[in-house]
Amino acid sequence: MSLFIRYKSEKQQLMALARCKSPENKALIDLFELALQDVLEALVVADNQTAVARLQGKASILKEFLTAVEESQGVLERQ
Helix, strand or coil: CCCCCCCCCCHHHHHHHHHCCCHHHHHHHHHHHHHHHHHHHHHHHCCCHHHHHHHHHHHHHHHHHHHHHHHHHHHHHHC
16 A cells, blocks of 8 residues: 555544545645645756655655545545
């Protein structure tokens, strides 16, 4: 699965992820999406392998979080 949704994720954890999709938390998701865009832009101009590796790691975590938020409601419904 992912770092955020695992085989033995607790219901409270999944509910917290699902709540991130609510309208009152839209600013939080927007923040994560902007951060991902910034990291991807920095990755394009990275000039050494260390910077590339670090930026790839950051992008991966941000993307996994956003994906987990999207998938959390479906996982909750299957439990």
